[in-house]
Amino acid sequence: MATSVMDRPSITAPRAVSRATAxxxxxxxxxxxxxxxxxxxVLVLPLxxxxxxxxxxxxPVYWEAITEPDALSAAKLTLLxxxxxVPINLIFGVAxxxxxxxxxxRGKHLLITLIDLPFAVSPVISGMIFVxxxxxxxxxxSWMSEHGIKIIFAxxxxxxxxxxxxxxxxxxELIPLMQxxxxxxxxxxxVLGASGWQTxxxxxxxxxxxxxxxxxxLCNARAMGEFGAVSVVSGHIRGExxxxxxxxxxxxxxxxxxxSFAVASVLTLLAxxxxxxxxxxxxxxxxxxxxxxxxxxxxxxxxx
Amino acid sequence: MSIEVRxxxxxxxGFVALDDVSLDVPGGELVALLGPSGxxxxxxxxxxxxxxPADKGTIxxxxxxxxDQPVRDRQVGFVFQHYALFRHMSVFENxxxxxxxxxxxxxxxxxxxxxxxxxxxxxVQLDVLAERRPSELSGGQRQRVALARxxxxxPKVLLLDEPFGALDAKVRKELRRxxxxxxxxxxxxxxxxxxxxxxxxxxxxxxxxxxxxxxEQSGTPEEVYDRPATRFVYGFLGDVNLFHGRxxxxxxxxxxxxxxxxxxxxxxxxxxxxxxxxxxxxSPSVHGSLEAIVRHVRAFGPVIRIExxxxxxxxxxxxxxxxxxxxxxxxxxxxxxxVAAMNMRVFPxxxxxxx
Numbered sequence: 063m064a065t066s067v068m069d070r071p072s073i074t075a076p077r078a079v080s081r082a083t084a085x086x087x088x089x090x091x092x093x094x095x096x097x098x099x100x101x102x103x104v105l106v107l108p109l110x111x112x113x114x115x116x117x118x119x120x121x122p123v124y125w126e127a128i129t130e131p132d133a134l135s136a137a138k139l140t141l142l143x144x145x146x147x148v149p150i151n152l153i154f155g156v157a158x159x160x161x162x163x164x165x166x167x168r169g170k171h172l173l174i175t176l177i178d179l180p181f182a183v184s185p186v187i188s189g190m191i192f193v194x195x196x197x198x199x200x201x202x203x204s205w206m207s208e209h210g211i212k213i214i215f216a217x218x219x220x221x222x223x224x225x226x227x228x229x230x231x232x233x234x235e236l237i238p239l240m241q242x243x244x245x246x247x248x249x250x251x252x253v254l255g256a257s258g259w260q261t262x263x264x265x266x267x268x269x270x271x272x273x274x275x276x277x278x279x280l281c282n283a284r285a286m287g288e289f290g291a292v293s294v295v296s297g298h299i300r301g302e303x304x305x306x307x308x309x310x311x312x313x314x315x316x317x318x319x320x321x322s323f324a325v326a327s328v329l330t331l332l333a334x335x336x337x338x339x340x341x342x343x344x345x346x347x348x349x350x351x352x353x354x355x356x357x358x359x360x361x362x363x364x365x366x
Numbered sequence: 367m368s369i370e371v372r373x374x375x376x377x378x379x380g381f382v383a384l385d386d387v388s389l390d391v392p393g394g395e396l397v398a399l400l401g402p403s404g405x406x407x408x409x410x411x412x413x414x415x416x417x418x419p420a421d422k423g424t425i426x427x428x429x430x431x432x433x434d435q436p437v438r439d440r441q442v443g444f445v446f447q448h449y450a451l452f453r454h455m456s457v458f459e460n461x462x463x464x465x466x467x468x469x470x471x472x473x474x475x476x477x478x479x480x481x482x483x484x485x486x487x488x489x490v491q492l493d494v495l496a497e498r499r500p501s502e503l504s505g506g507q508r509q510r511v512a513l514a515r516x517x518x519x520x521p522k523v524l525l526l527d528e529p530f531g532a533l534d535a536k537v538r539k540e541l542r543r544x545x546x547x548x549x550x551x552x553x554x555x556x557x558x559x560x561x562x563x564x565x566x567x568x569x570x571x572x573x574x575x576x577x578x579x580x581x582e583q584s585g586t587p588e589e590v591y592d593r594p595a596t597r598f599v600y601g602f603l604g605d606v607n608l609f610h611g612r613x614x615x616x617x618x619x620x621x622x623x624x625x626x627x628x629x630x631x632x633x634x635x636x637x638x639x640x641x642x643x644x645x646x647x648x649s650p651s652v653h654g655s656l657e658a659i660v661r662h663v664r665a666f667g668p669v670i671r672i673e674x675x676x677x678x679x680x681x682x683x684x685x686x687x688x689x690x691x692x693x694x695x696x697x698x699x700x701x702x703x704x705v706a707a708m709n710m711r712v713f714p715x716x717x718x719x720x721x
Contacts, residue, residue, distance in 0.1 A: 246450035249417055252437050253444040254464035254519055264467070268454040350454070 112330050115323035127313075127321035128328055135301045136309035137328070139217070143292075143305060144285040147225040151281055155232025156274070160266075162233075163240035164248070177233050180226055189223050189294025196222075215297030220305065223291040228284045235277030239270055272347035276340065283336040287329060367428045367522040367555045368393040369414060374423035376409055376579075383409040384420070385579040391557060391572075393428070396549045398566035399559045401576035402602070407559045408527055410576070414557065415444050415525050427522060440523075443516030443554075447528040449508045451500035457511050458496040461486055464519035486514040489548070506537045513545075517552065526558035530565065538562075542569050563603050567591060575599050597713050600638045607644060607683040609637040609656075613712055635714040643708040644685035646672070646695055656705040658683070660697045672697065674705065 085093075117124055127133060158177060162170060180188060194200050196213040206213065213219045247269065251261040267274075289307040296303045298312060306329055313322035369391040376384040384406045391397045399407040412418040414425055416437035425432045432440060452460050461483045465474055474482065487493040490510040500508055509529060516524060529545070530538040546569050549556055560566050566573050567587040574584040575598075582602075583595040594600040611618045613635045650657075658674040661682065670692040672685045683705070697703055 246446050246448065247452055250444065250446060250450040250515075251452075251463065251467070253415060253417070253440075253442060254467065254515070255438045256463070256467040257438070260467045264463075265452055268452075 109330065112323055112327050115319060116327040118323075119320040123320050124324045124327075127318075127324035132300050132304065133306075133309060133325055136304045136306050136325075139220070139304065140286050140306045142217070143220050143224050144282055146221050147228055147285045148278065148282050150225050151229055151232055152274075152278065154229065155236060155277060155281075158233040159236035159240050159270075162237055163243075164245045174237070177230050180229050185227055185288065185290030186294055188226050189291035192219055192222055192226070192291075192295050214295055215299065215303060217303065219295035220292050220303060223295045224285050224288050227288050227291045228281045231281035231284060232274065232277035235273050235280070236270055239273040240266075243269055272343055272350055276343045276347065279336055279339050279343065283333060286332060369523060369555060369557070370426040370429075371410070371414065372424045372426075374410065374413060374425070375421045376406075376413060376418070377421055382579050384413070387423070387576075387579070387581055389574060389581060389584065391555060393555050394553050395571040396546070396556045396558070396569065397572045397574060398570035399557060399574050399576060400563060400566040400602075401561065401582075403561060404578075405576040406579040407561075407576045411525050411527055411557060411559050414523070415442050416440050417444070441519065441521050443519065443521030443524040445509070445512045445516050445524070445526040445529050447531050449500070449505075449512045449532075451508055451511055451515070453500055456497050456499060457487065457492060457503070458483055460500065460511055461515045461518050463515065483514075483518065486518055489517075489551070490514045505533045506541055509533065509541065513548070517554075521554060524554045524556040526556065528559050528561070530562075531560070538565070545569060567603070575602065577602070594638075594711070597636070597638070600711065605641040605684060605686070607639045607641060608681075609639065609683075609707075610679075610681075611635070611637065613714065618710070618712060633714050635712045637707070638711045638713065639707040640709065641671075641684045641686040642669075643710070644683065645691075645706040645708060646674075646685060646687070646697060647704045647706060648695060650704050651706060658703055658705050660699055660701045660703060663697065663699060665692065674703070676705075677702075 158173070161167070162174060193214055195202055196206060196219065197203050198207065198214070200214075213222065247265050248261050251265045256264065287307060288305075289311075292305055293308060293311075296305065296308055298304060298308055300312070304312065306325060310322050310326045310329065313319075313325060369389070371387060371389040371391075374384050374387040375382075387406070387410060389410075399410060401407045409418060413420045416432065416435065427440070452463065455463070462479050465479045465482065468474075484493055484496070487496055490513055492507060492510055492514070495503065495507065500511065503511065513526075513529075526545075530541050533541065542565055545558075558570070567590075570587065572584060573587055573590050575582045575590060577598045583590050583599045585593075590599060591603050594603060600606050609618060612633070613619075614632055618635070618637050657677040659677060660672060661675050662673040664671040668689060670687045670689065672687065674683050674685060675681070676683060685705075695703075
């Protein structure tokens with residue numbers, strides 16, 4: 063049979079700037095200029111200042127500030143909290159995105175709205191919620207003190223608050239992606255005899271991996287940088303319930319500016335690494351999604 | 367492997383998608399489910415596959431009840447309208463998927479998988495593209511990969527949901543012929559859904575025509591086309607003219623004119639006449655005396671299409687004449703002619719089926 067027509071690949075036109083929506087040169091350069099000045103003042107200058115301040119007293123002071131026991135314990139706690147909160151949100155996020163995008167059920171819209179709740183309320187209020195629930199005078203406070211469970215002004219409280227604040231990141235990233243992909247591929251896998259787990263690990267997961275990684279990176283960045291909610295539940299006990307952001311504040315309030323900025327620079331560096339990773343993942347994601355039609359270049363066996 | 371569907375019912379909320387549907391697909395046949403969108407044909411296909419549960423009714427594969435069989439154990443091949451290929455896998459891996467997910471004790475060896483996948487890719491003429499990603503293929507190629515993937519698990523039943531729906535007209539025609547030939551080679555019981563009557567009539571051994579969740583008629587393409595059982599089938603397959611009139615002693619009275627009718631009876635009814643069964647005469651004849659004015663003539667190609675306005679009630683009818691017929695009576699616009707019908711089917715008012 064003639065394969066000529068059947069084998070024609072889809073051709074996508076390269077994207078070009080439309081003449082109709084192009085602005086005049088003056089308008090364009092003014093807008094770009096305004097944006098650049100704004101970026102320089104609001105983003106680049108503060109970022110640079112963090113590092114300038116951090117090294118203002120020289121390298122030894124910087125090193126001392128980030129290696130003293132309290133700073134190290136704050137760093138350890140930050141990592142610990144992130145390493146608990148992020149996996150919890152990974153499981154919750156994937157599960158929530160899965161059921162929202164693949165099933166129809168009552169209360170679905172309510173669930174979508176609830177996922178956004180931590181974004182909508184101020185972090186301080188998020189912290190207060192947990193104090194109200196688990197604090198000494200909170201709803202479960204007396205019961206917990208009887209049983210010797212300590213949540214507020216302790217590590218569990220910090221983990222809870224961080225988990226709450228970072229809950230939406232992964233789910234929010236996955237829901238539109240999974241909705242757009244639909245469930246036909248999963249159906250195809252099941253018809254072909256795949257089990258539920260095989261379907262998830264071989265079909266669903268590879269399709270969402272870049273979105274998932276993107277969500278993970280953002281979730282992790284927020285988990286390490288969270289200040290407001292953690293500040294309310296932590297109690298600021300040095301060497302015990304101090305995370306890196308809280309440690310920065312304490313040092314600053316004690317007029318140890320150089321040390322404060324030194325610790326801040328570690329967090330900033332973390333943010334920069336996050337941004338770099340995020341860009342890399344975005345780039346990978348675009349590459350994975352992009353159609354690369356070059357079927358026409360290759361000769362094909364044409365059967366009669 | 368035959369499929370017997372009995373009294374299937376399915377509702378979505380208040381919408382009745384399938385209403386007491388029964389259907390037999392003899393083993394080895396290629397059956398088309400044909401109907402307009404919303405007629406329930408895709409729902410029926412998905413229920414047969416096990417992708418959707420039925421509210422009521424049973425499905426037997428070769429006499430065996432499928433009610434307790436989960437989808438993955440039914441051994442069906444399903445081809446989706448939009449291919450549903452695994453986008454992150456190569457063509458080869460797509461086709462191999464069904465073999466690789468088998469439990470270890472029944473999984474073929476790597477060499478066996480390779481042989482069987484390459485054999486299938488050869489069958490669908492895509493073996494040189496085995497390492498490509500689905501995104502690098504054209505629509506027609508993707509659909510063939512989807513077919514190879516479905517066949518890889520040696521399904522007892524092959525189900526295709528609008529397999530050519532997303533392709534352009536020319537590719538569709540080629541794939542259609544190709545599917546017919548493939549079926550002759552593989553000979554697996556196949557059901558495919560389509561809304562394209564030409565596709566259904568050309569490809570299948572048997573056509574099941576569905577409308578509003580019911581089976582209107584099922585039979586060979588010749589049967590359903592030549593002897594439509596219901597008004598709907600008459601209207602859905604091919605072009606048809608409707609004459610409203612009164613049945614009386616083997617004639618249909620339309621106003622003061624009459625046409626020969628095959629059936630007797632004495633009541634109001636609608637006569638269905640295929641466009642190519644309409645005959646035009648220069649003067650009233652014993653077969654018919656329905657006066658009409660020629661409104662438009664399209665005289666290109668092998669079939670001459672003529673639009674006529676009936677003088678009695680102003681309705682428009684269409685006549686398709688062969689070139690020889692046209693040459694013996696070359697009508698022109700505005701001319702007055704008399705209409706007769708060669709074959710006619712009369713449906714008395716208030717009935718769906720022919721009287």
